[in-house]
Amino acid sequence: MLLSKSQAFVLKVVLPVFTLVVVSVNVFVPYFSEEDNVNDEINLAIYQENEHVLCLLLIDQIDSLHDSYKVENYKLLLSTYDDLSSYDKPIVDHHLKRKKTSLKLNNDLLCTSIGQTRDLGLISNAIYCLYNDLPYKSYVDSIQSDIQYKNLLYFRLFHQEQLIDSAIIHLEKEYGLYPSLGNYLLLFDLYESNGKVEKLKSFILSGAESKYIGNAERFFFLQQKDFLSYFYAVVIPIYSTSNVLMIIVSFMIVLVWVRYLKSLKFFSNVQWKYVGLVFIMSLFFSELTLFLYDLWSLMGIDASGTVLNDFMYYIAGVGLIEETVKLLAVVLVLTLFKSSIKEPLDYVVLASVSALGFAFGENILYFNGDFDLIDARAMTSTLLHMAVSSIAIYGYILYKVRKKNVIYLVIWFSLAVLIHGLYDVFLTLDLRFIWYVAILLLLLSIVTWLRITNNAVNSSPYFKSEKIPSYSQVTIPLIAGLFAVVLIEYLCSVFVLGLNVANSKTFTSVVVTIVTIIVVVIKVSKFTPVKNEWKKIEVFSFTEFLNFEKFEGSKVKIYFSAGQLKGVVIKGIITGKIYFNSDKNYLIADLIEDLKLNGQQFSKIILKPVHERNNIFDPNVTVIVHLNTQKEKTEYTDCSLSNFPMLGTGVLNEVVDFDH
Numbered sequence: 001m002l003l004s005k006s007q008a009f010v011l012k013v014v015l016p017v018f019t020l021v022v023v024s025v026n027v028f029v030p031y032f033s034e035e036d037n038v039n040d041e042i043n044l045a046i047y048q049e050n051e052h053v054l055c056l057l058l059i060d061q062i063d064s065l066h067d068s069y070k071v072e073n074y075k076l077l078l079s080t081y082d083d084l085s086s087y088d089k090p091i092v093d094h095h096l097k098r099k100k101t102s103l104k105l106n107n108d109l110l111c112t113s114i115g116q117t118r119d120l121g122l123i124s125n126a127i128y129c130l131y132n133d134l135p136y137k138s139y140v141d142s143i144q145s146d147i148q149y150k151n152l153l154y155f156r157l158f159h160q161e162q163l164i165d166s167a168i169i170h171l172e173k174e175y176g177l178y179p180s181l182g183n184y185l186l187l188f189d190l191y192e193s194n195g196k197v198e199k200l201k202s203f204i205l206s207g208a209e210s211k212y213i214g215n216a217e218r219f220f221f222l223q224q225k226d227f228l229s230y231f232y233a234v235v236i237p238i239y240s241t242s243n244v245l246m247i248i249v250s251f252m253i254v255l256v257w258v259r260y261l262k263s264l265k266f267f268s269n270v271q272w273k274y275v276g277l278v279f280i281m282s283l284f285f286s287e288l289t290l291f292l293y294d295l296w297s298l299m300g301i302d303a304s305g306t307v308l309n310d311f312m313y314y315i316a317g318v319g320l321i322e323e324t325v326k327l328l329a330v331v332l333v334l335t336l337f338k339s340s341i342k343e344p345l346d347y348v349v350l351a352s353v354s355a356l357g358f359a360f361g362e363n364i365l366y367f368n369g370d371f372d373l374i375d376a377r378a379m380t381s382t383l384l385h386m387a388v389s390s391i392a393i394y395g396y397i398l399y400k401v402r403k404k405n406v407i408y409l410v411i412w413f414s415l416a417v418l419i420h421g422l423y424d425v426f427l428t429l430d431l432r433f434i435w436y437v438a439i440l441l442l443l444l445s446i447v448t449w450l451r452i453t454n455n456a457v458n459s460s461p462y463f464k465s466e467k468i469p470s471y472s473q474v475t476i477p478l479i480a481g482l483f484a485v486v487l488i489e490y491l492c493s494v495f496v497l498g499l500n501v502a503n504s505k506t507f508t509s510v511v512v513t514i515v516t517i518i519v520v521v522i523k524v525s526k527f528t529p530v531k532n533e534w535k536k537i538e539v540f541s542f543t544e545f546l547n548f549e550k551f552e553g554s555k556v557k558i559y560f561s562a563g564q565l566k567g568v569v570i571k572g573i574i575t576g577k578i579y580f581n582s583d584k585n586y587l588i589a590d591l592i593e594d595l596k597l598n599g600q601q602f603s604k605i606i607l608k609p610v611h612e613r614n615n616i617f618d619p620n621v622t623v624i625v626h627l628n629t630q631k632e633k634t635e636y637t638d639c640s641l642s643n644f645p646m647l648g649t650g651v652l653n654e655v656v657d658f659d660h
Contacts, residue, residue, distance in 0.1 A: 009476050014483045021487055025494055026503070119147045126153055148178050155186075164194055188216065197224070205229060215294070222294050234290055245492050249485065250363040253382055254279075254356045256481030261349050263474045264453065266529070267462035270349070274333055274340040278350050279357040281329035286361025292321050303428065310428060315421030322358065323417050326389050329354045344401050345456040351393040355385035380442060384423055387445035392416035394452050394537075401459055402534065419445055448537055455534050463531045465578075528577070554616060556589065556652055558607070558625060563648035570595060572605060574616070585612060588628060597627075604628035606644055607652070616652055623652045 122139045127149065129136035140153045151174035158167035168190060175183040191200035201224070204217050221230035262270050296302065296317060303310050330350045333340055340346065359382045395412030398404040419441060426438035457463075493502035554574040560566055572589035585608040594601040606626040614621045626644040 009472070009479060014479060018483060018487055022490065025491070026499065119143045119145050123147050123149055123153075130156070146173075146177055149174075151177070152183070159190075164190075168194075168196075192220070201226070201229065205232065215297075218290065218294050219297060222298055230291075234287055245496070247364060249488055249492060250360050252481075252485050252488065253363075254360050256478065256485060257356055257382065257386065258353065259481060260474070260478045261352055263469070263477065264345065264457065265349070266457065266467050266469065267460045267464060268342045271340055271342070271346065274337055274350065275353050277337075278329050278333050278354050279360075281332060282326055282354040282357030283361045285325040285329055286358045286365070289321055289325055290365070293317075305430075307429065310425050311421075314425040314428070315418060317421075318424050319417040319419075319421030323388065323392050323413065323420055326351070326354045326358050326385070327392050327413070329357070330389075330393060343456070343460040343462060344397055345453070345460060347393050347397050347400075348390050348453050348456050351389040352386040355389035356382065359385045380439075384420070384442050384445060387442075387449035388416040388420045390449045390452050391419065391445065397452075397456065451535055451537050454528065457529050458531060458533045458535075463529070465529065465531075468529055556616060558623065558650040558652050560625075560648055560650040565647060565650075570605070578606065585609065587616065595627075602627050602629070605647070610649060620651050620653065622649055624649055 122143050126136040126139035126143075128134075129139065130153065136153065137157055140150060140157070143150050151170040154170040155167045155174065158164075158170065168187075171183070171187050171190060175187050187203065188200065190196075191203060200220065204220070217233045218230055221227070221233055258275070301313065301317065303313050330347075333350060340350070362381070392413045395404075395409040398408045398412070399406060423438050423441050423445075426434050426441065490502060556572055556574060558570050558572075560568050560570075571592040573592070574587050574589050576588055578586050578588050586606055587608060589605050589607065591603050591605060594603050595605075596602075604627075606628050607623045609616070609618075610622045610624055616623070625647040626641065627647060628644060
């Protein structure tokens with residue numbers, strides 16, 4: 001069977017381009033900096049939690065001429081060596097002997113030097129003693145420069161002796177000279193545990209880097225009832241310079257899905273001003289959820305790691321809050337601007353855009369330099385948000401369009417809350433294979449979203465089948481856009497995390513993402529528009545999702561065993577599906593050779609299986625065949641079959657070529 005345009009685009013354009021870029025990055029990036037490559041390997045070992053490989057790499061680097069890495073990596077080596085298993089320690093010890101050195105001997109050798117090198121040896125010896133519970137103050141006192149860790153070691157000494165003010169002075173100095181997340185957390189805890197409220201407030205508002213501000217800071221300001229500072233703690237991380245890449249990539253995700261939603265508006269134009277308003281409102285409301293979560297935490301309501309508690313928290317807490325907030329943006333627009341709705345699909349579009357605004361806000365809020373989050377949100381969380389938001393609004397669609405009972409609003413909204421909560425709890429539970437249950441739930445939600453969207457399209461008062469674009473016009477831009485997001489995510493990971501970590505951390509998720517794109521995008525765009533048809537929502541049926549059969553391009557032979565064409569074989573190529581009123585099983589085919597009947601020539605036929613349970617891929621299926629007498633493209637939904645003369649029934653076979 002011939003490939004569809006979408007499948008051909010993936011195989012002939014997207015995958016080759018994607019492969020070329022990834023291969024090029026892996027070939028050329030290692031030549032940029034040998035030093036960076038060493039650090040990249042160290043970062044990879046840290047990410048993979050491979051202690052003995054990490055120790056070997058650190059020993060090699062400490063033994064090299066890269067003095068600037070000695071102290072930090074030496075400290076890391078000591079802590080990692082201490083965690084080695086009984087099997088791995090002999091391997092690392094052998095490597096130390098092969099280098100004809102030892103950790104302590106190397107430090108003592110450095111101490112015989114002068115200047116910065118001497119201080120390097122002294123600080124290394126002090127750290128060695130710290131990790132081995134030996135006195136280290138004499139080494140620290142001998143250091144002449146403000147080398148990294150010097151003030152941190154003084155902090156530990158004074159803190160052990162309960163000299164808190166002196167400990168704070170040295171920790172503040174260490175953070176001022178060498179700001180890091182570790183030093184920030186130590187200083188934050190030191191201020192908080194010793195009741196230094198004003199110092200802590202001043203530290204967060206003026207001294208802390210915005211990328212470090214998170215839950216603890218917001219919670220602190222909420223406890224102090226300092227709502228202005230709380231608002232600062234909510235907003236400032238969003239606009240930190242470290243978030244620029246995340247904002248760009250996250251907005252690309254939004255544009256891809258908005259472009260897709262626009263392509264579904266077959267019969268009327270997108271009301272952009274209302275779409276933009278819903279997006280902005282939902283983005284703002286996503287920040288509001290932080291306040292609600294923090295308020296719950298203040299009341300002692302939080303995830304605890306226990307199954308029952310977390311089920312209740314994520315369903316009654318997270319799911320309920322987020323679905324309410326997303327729906328609030330839609331309800332406000334519907335209330336203030338009644339002209340925002342032209343057709344039922346507008347409800348789905350507004351709900352999906354609200355979900356995109358919310359997901360965009362979440363992407364920015366949750367980002368902490370981990371670019372693995374980007375593709376996960378592009379392919380899973382963003383999709384889930386759109387799916388459950390559409391499920392939440394579906395009850396309202398039934399109420400308004402189908403005049404169903406108001407109870408449908410409660411039923412479908414509750415279903416959305418339940419799906420959202422279950423998805424989140426399945427992702428957080430530390431149970432084997434539970435992640436696959438979350439993915440299964442996501443797929444079920446997508447199936448439901450597809451059917452809801454299809455019903456909304458079918459019920460448009462402007463329905464005209466000639467306005468429905470080809471399948472490839474909908475899917476190709478979506479496929480290209482999502483692959484572009486995945487590729488940019490990979491390149492960002494290389495830039496931020498390094499090549500090896502990006503390959504290990506991100507490439508696996510990229511492969512999963514590619515599969516997700518191929519499966520989800522193709523199925524999510526495969527509508528069967530039939531005027532005024534409302535399809536039953538079968539959430540737990542995978543029939544819609546697993547049916548990959550494509551009729552377009554199929555070559556067929558039809559043998560007539562009776563009637564006026566008895567013994568005749570006609571050959572054709574299926575060009576698409578057409579609809580007569582509510583009958584969606586008809587196919588149209590172009591004949592390879594014109595059929596001559598009663599002095600006329602016909603180049604097209606219309607056919608469908610006699611039994612609805614069959615399709616053209618079944619062997620020797622019996623089909624009803626009609627002549628297509630229309631010269632131009634016709635609005636088949638408004639036509640009667642009486643306009644298309646019946647030829648009779650025949651036996652159809654799908655073939656690879658016409659030489660047999």
